[in-house]
Amino acid sequence: MSLSENQQTDTPTSIADSRRSHERLPTIQLDRLKRNILDLAKIGRNEGDRGIYRTAFSDADMEGKRWLLEKLESAGLEAISDGAANISGILPGKNPEAPRIMVGSHIDTVPCAGMLDGALGVLVGLECLQSFKEQGFEPECDLEVIAFSDEEGRFGGMFGSQALCGKITPETLHAKSDLDGMELGEAMLRQGLDPVRALEAGRDAESIQAYLELHIEQGPELETSNSQVGLVDEIAGLFKWIIRLKGEPNHAGTTPMRLRKDALMGLADFAHEIPRILEENGGERSRATIGKAQILPGSPNTVPGLVEFSLDVRDTHPDTLAELSDACRKALSAISRRRGLMFEFDVQSEIEPAPCDPRLVEVMESQARQLELNYLKMPSGAAHDAQTMSSIAPVSMIFVPSQNGVSHSPAEWTAWSDIEAGALLMKSTLTKLAQSH
Amino acid sequence: MSLSENQQTDTPTSIADSRRSHERLPTIQLDRLKRNILDLAKIGRNEGDRGIYRTAFSDADMEGKRWLLEKLESAGLEAISDGAANISGILPGKNPEAPRIMVGSHIDTVPCAGMLDGALGVLVGLECLQSFKEQGFEPECDLEVIAFSDEEGRFGGMFGSQALCGKITPETLHAKSDLDGMELGEAMLRQGLDPVRALEAGRDAESIQAYLELHIEQGPELETSNSQVGLVDEIAGLFKWIIRLKGEPNHAGTTPMRLRKDALMGLADFAHEIPRILEENGGERSRATIGKAQILPGSPNTVPGLVEFSLDVRDTHPDTLAELSDACRKALSAISRRRGLMFEFDVQSEIEPAPCDPRLVEVMESQARQLELNYLKMPSGAAHDAQTMSSIAPVSMIFVPSQNGVSHSPAEWTAWSDIEAGALLMKSTLTKLAQSH
Numbered sequence: 001m002s003l004s005e006n007q008q009t010d011t012p013t014s015i016a017d018s019r020r021s022h023e024r025l026p027t028i029q030l031d032r033l034k035r036n037i038l039d040l041a042k043i044g045r046n047e048g049d050r051g052i053y054r055t056a057f058s059d060a061d062m063e064g065k066r067w068l069l070e071k072l073e074s075a076g077l078e079a080i081s082d083g084a085a086n087i088s089g090i091l092p093g094k095n096p097e098a099p100r101i102m103v104g105s106h107i108d109t110v111p112c113a114g115m116l117d118g119a120l121g122v123l124v125g126l127e128c129l130q131s132f133k134e135q136g137f138e139p140e141c142d143l144e145v146i147a148f149s150d151e152e153g154r155f156g157g158m159f160g161s162q163a164l165c166g167k168i169t170p171e172t173l174h175a176k177s178d179l180d181g182m183e184l185g186e187a188m189l190r191q192g193l194d195p196v197r198a199l200e201a202g203r204d205a206e207s208i209q210a211y212l213e214l215h216i217e218q219g220p221e222l223e224t225s226n227s228q229v230g231l232v233d234e235i236a237g238l239f240k241w242i243i244r245l246k247g248e249p250n251h252a253g254t255t256p257m258r259l260r261k262d263a264l265m266g267l268a269d270f271a272h273e274i275p276r277i278l279e280e281n282g283g284e285r286s287r288a289t290i291g292k293a294q295i296l297p298g299s300p301n302t303v304p305g306l307v308e309f310s311l312d313v314r315d316t317h318p319d320t321l322a323e324l325s326d327a328c329r330k331a332l333s334a335i336s337r338r339r340g341l342m343f344e345f346d347v348q349s350e351i352e353p354a355p356c357d358p359r360l361v362e363v364m365e366s367q368a369r370q371l372e373l374n375y376l377k378m379p380s381g382a383a384h385d386a387q388t389m390s391s392i393a394p395v396s397m398i399f400v401p402s403q404n405g406v407s408h409s410p411a412e413w414t415a416w417s418d419i420e421a422g423a424l425l426m427k428s429t430l431t432k433l434a435q436s437h
Numbered sequence: 438m439s440l441s442e443n444q445q446t447d448t449p450t451s452i453a454d455s456r457r458s459h460e461r462l463p464t465i466q467l468d469r470l471k472r473n474i475l476d477l478a479k480i481g482r483n484e485g486d487r488g489i490y491r492t493a494f495s496d497a498d499m500e501g502k503r504w505l506l507e508k509l510e511s512a513g514l515e516a517i518s519d520g521a522a523n524i525s526g527i528l529p530g531k532n533p534e535a536p537r538i539m540v541g542s543h544i545d546t547v548p549c550a551g552m553l554d555g556a557l558g559v560l561v562g563l564e565c566l567q568s569f570k571e572q573g574f575e576p577e578c579d580l581e582v583i584a585f586s587d588e589e590g591r592f593g594g595m596f597g598s599q600a601l602c603g604k605i606t607p608e609t610l611h612a613k614s615d616l617d618g619m620e621l622g623e624a625m626l627r628q629g630l631d632p633v634r635a636l637e638a639g640r641d642a643e644s645i646q647a648y649l650e651l652h653i654e655q656g657p658e659l660e661t662s663n664s665q666v667g668l669v670d671e672i673a674g675l676f677k678w679i680i681r682l683k684g685e686p687n688h689a690g691t692t693p694m695r696l697r698k699d700a701l702m703g704l705a706d707f708a709h710e711i712p713r714i715l716e717e718n719g720g721e722r723s724r725a726t727i728g729k730a731q732i733l734p735g736s737p738n739t740v741p742g743l744v745e746f747s748l749d750v751r752d753t754h755p756d757t758l759a760e761l762s763d764a765c766r767k768a769l770s771a772i773s774r775r776r777g778l779m780f781e782f783d784v785q786s787e788i789e790p791a792p793c794d795p796r797l798v799e800v801m802e803s804q805a806r807q808l809e810l811n812y813l814k815m816p817s818g819a820a821h822d823a824q825t826m827s828s829i830a831p832v833s834m835i836f837v838p839s840q841n842g843v844s845h846s847p848a849e850w851t852a853w854s855d856i857e858a859g860a861l862l863m864k865s866t867l868t869k870l871a872q873s874h
Binding site: 268286411 | 658702705715721726727728729732735737738747751803817820834
């Protein structure tokens with residue numbers, strides 16, 4: 001049985017069915033949404049590992065963009081592509097001058113991806129606008145569904161949303177290259193795109209009244225708490241350090257324990273300080289991860305003389321992040337003194353937390369109640385285009401559960417019933433927002 | 438100023454000078470010993486990194502062997518080479534049937550080595566026998582200085598001493614290959630040597646009454662304790678494991694701390710158990726080292742799902758090693774249960790501890806007292822040919838201080854005065870042993 005057949009068997013249409021009797025509840029065509037998800041998933045799919053390979057500006061990514069443009073057009077939307085190769089479909093509103101409501105995500109993928117991730121948010125946006133169009137719904141302002149370029153980071157990530165927010169300059173454009181050294185500009189030129197046009201993709205903050213994004217959770221919390229949807233009220237910021245602890249490489253047989261300056265023991269000490277640092281300075285939404293570590297010289301019979309490791313710390317509040325940063329630095333400094341190590345670190349990235357717009361979250365919450373959904377208000381621990389968009393527009397996000405918390409893998413999945421619940425909540429929220437002036 | 442000029446400036450001849458008045462104190466020609474050390478160090482030396490490259494059966498190693506054969510011959514010794522390409526020089530004794538006394542080490546090196554390590558022990562042995570010859574000393578039994586093949590491990594290590602102890606079989610011979618996949622047999626054939634002849638290099642235990650080896654300490658203890666020589670009374674055994682802890686790779690931003698199965702935290706836990714395990718089950722001579730570790734998938738924003746690391750544990754007593762092994766297994770098992778990890782390990786090697794012969798240590802100690810040397814009785818934490826030789830003969834070792842504890846590096850050094858002290862102790866010990874019946 002294929003993956004799609006298997007997953008189609010657990011397709012309840014219960015939510016729409018059970019509420020047919022209620023007045024004014026939103027409807028979507030779940031079968032069409034499913035077909036679109038499965039069709040887009042064929043583009044860039046490797047039959048060997050069953051993973052999807054649509055890294056930004058690859059041939060498969062471009063094929064996905066063309067597929068999407070056709071879908072938008074055949075849905076009766078105005079399909080356009082901007083200078084950053086962001087793909088949009090517009091449903092005109094009664095007042096074209098009014099700030100528009102945007103909904104979207106991205107369709108590029110990491111290597112060996114699953115079929116949901118960003119694609120789901122784009123296709124849910126498409127389904128909402130297409131069903132509005134079919135149902136003759138007339139929004140007060142333009143509605144726009146958008147698929148942003150390179151969210152996943154072949155060239156650093158968030159390229160499309162950064163361009164739309166006017167954050168791309170000739171310098172940043174030039175600095176972006178992939179792991180093989182291919183420059184973003186070169187990759188765009190090879191696809192017949194003029195990279196300089198990305199500088200023209202910027203929009204005015206006044207032109208957008210809201211940006212909404214539906215995304216898979218990529219974590220275990222919704223599943224663990226038996227929730228159908230998550231209402232994202234904050235998007236975590238982060239700091240990422242590369243830390244080096246230098247000790248002395250010595251012979252494992254001849255160097256007494258008391259005379260060692262073992263860099264790995266410094267790493268172990270710091271790993272053990274993390275729970276204390278989070279308890280003292282952070283909260284339930286704080287995360288700290290040592291995900292990468294290199295031990296040198298890396299010989300079984302040599303005491304490690306150098307460890308280089310990453311530290312990724314996230315929280316939804318800037319003050320908490322600052323306190324966590326201080327506490328990490330103090331701990332590293334104390335450990336180094338105690339163990340006779342030298343300590344240095346480079347800041348690899350710092351991203352400010354982004355609060356979601358309280359009014360948007362409130363609307364989403366009231367719609368979720370009306371739809372009788374089990375929902376959880378939660379932060380987004382991962383970065384999304386919504387985080388970038390928050391610099392010029394009010395944003396909020398809807399999460400749907402990730403089975404086993406898995407993402408960025410062919411095993412990534414969300415039950416169709418949860419996808420339906422998320423899509424209905426998105427449509428309901430868009431309806432509410434598009435009816436107000 | 439060159440390294441050798443620099444180091445010649447701190448050459449005291451004080452020990453021999455100050456004791457010229459005493460009767461029957463040994464003498465060696467320190468200048469000749471120095472010249473031999475510096476001359477042999479030119480063979481295989483890379484002028485770029487100033488390291489010596491005489492890995493076993495390389496062209497430079499063979500040139501070293503030829504150089505040594507000439508030195509032995511011109512010293513008036515009987516120079517021979519056995520089937521394992523061990524190089525020996527023999528000073529015949531009054532009774533050629535009596536079990537002989539052997540002294541030696543190896544002249545092969547690790548890549549980018551310093552000039553002492555094994556070479557020092559061989560050249561001190563040569564100096565002792567050459568000065569015996571010149572001084573007309575007639576030992577009761579044959580004295581043999583030997584340089585063993587591949588101690589350092591291009592093909593696994595201890596090849597020459599294993600062959601002499603009769604431990605090489607056609608199977609083990611065939612199984613030995615270097616990191617580039619070159620088989621030992623092929624490497625020997627390329628140097629005009631017949632590998633099958635290594636099977637004929639074995640000697641009877643009855644033919645050897647003692648094996649003595651002088652070696653640099655490769656650790657900091659002699660320097661730290663201001664000792665001129667170390668009298669090795671035990672050679673540590675070891676066990677080496679490759680341990681795998683499996684958790685779950687998850688997104689660093691979306692996975693709450695309490696829902697993680699972080700394999701790196703398991704490694705940190707175990708690193709922190711090491712001091713307790715040594716305190717509870719080991720002693721001052723116990724060592725435990727995690728020298729190599731790989732963290733997977735190794736992405737800064739992914740919770741580590743797998744760590745694979747080495748564990749090298751050494752002690753001089755078999756029972757202690759067994760207790761340490763039990764305690765490590767229990768700790769790993771408890772950590773895995775607590776953290777929700779899976780745990781497995783492979784035993785990579787196990788080497789039994791080798792006690793040095795108490796009578797030999799006693800003779801060395803009485804000679805060290807007579808020479809008024811500052812000595813320290815100590816274990817050898819590193820493996821040496823003496824460990825292999827202990828299977829067929831009584832052994833003991835003399836250590837000389839390693840400056841800053843450094844070895845296997847161009848920075849490896851021992852003060853000439855300490856080298857002289859070690860050589861005088863070796864000659865004095867050989868004199869004592871060779872005079873008894």
